[in-house]
Amino acid sequence: MLSKKAKYAIHALIHLARRKEDGPILISSIAEEENIPQKFLEAILLDLKKDGVLASKKGKGGGYYLIKDPEEVNMADVMRLFDGAIAFLPCVTHKYYERCEECKDEETCGIRDAFLQVRNATVDILKASTLAKVIEREAALKKE
Amino acid sequence: MLSKKAKYAIHALIHLARRKEDGPILISSIAEEENIPQKFLEAILLDLKKDGVLASKKGKGGGYYLIKDPEEVNMADVMRLFDGAIAFLPCVTHKYYERCEECKDEETCGIRDAFLQVRNATVDILKASTLAKVIEREAALKKE
């Protein structure tokens, strides 16, 4: 399961992507509209800023805004930032690779093989799920 | 990530599936060969027994053995037994469904739509990954 942090981050990003022409958006207004505890959201937005997805402006008229294109921000990257590896086993991850202690031979491990398929399918879908795509899809679903 | 419990369970099941003609296998021998803390493994095997995958025999000559066909035991079921839902969001699971608190309209939620695709792809692969298939695949990888 996604952590609340990752989930909140996705909601905040969609929120900002929708309003990307409106200039800086207040933390407090995101928190209120998306039902996220404000102090918790502050930490999340800071992480997204450090990661280069968002930028902020201090003082009156300040707030957060997207600096990446909504087509370049995808669910896989957000999940990795907050929850770490996406895969179910450390031996099939790319960035967070670790050997399984109990594993005798990784190359011929049938369990690994199964979970590698899962990981690849998952990452493919999540990479394709950009902010732009999610917003687009939402509009399409509303028309049905 | 899989919990250790789920991981140990999979290893124990593969171990038992490989030796399904050998009669009851000792907990202690599974624990030793698969590098699993014995007391921890006892609880895991008990869960698998309650779930109807394994049976046990007490006393001398006792141990655990598979009662389901290795082709009928798949990774999805094992994961659900020990770790609960497979999906990343409660609103896209089947058995463990729950509404997302912050969600305004589930039917048109673009985030849900993305994670539903992930869940479906994941479950399809995990359901196809039976003990028999994992063992088979392992043999194939060894021949390469």
Place this chain on the structure above:
DNA sequence: CAATACTCTACTAAGTTTATAGAGTTTATA
């Protein structure tokens, strides 16, 4: 300079995971 709004550090409560300890129960067999 005063109000606004983001930033940083520290802390904490609750829950989950990964075990361990030890007594209890059942069964085979000598």
Place this chain on the structure above:
DNA sequence: TATAAACTCTATAAACTTAGTAGAGTATTG
């Protein structure tokens, strides 16, 4: 029928993670 073998059950606990709070600090605008 005693005894050792082997699974079963209950209780406990350390370590870690998650989700969230508090409050002081810093930068900016007007």
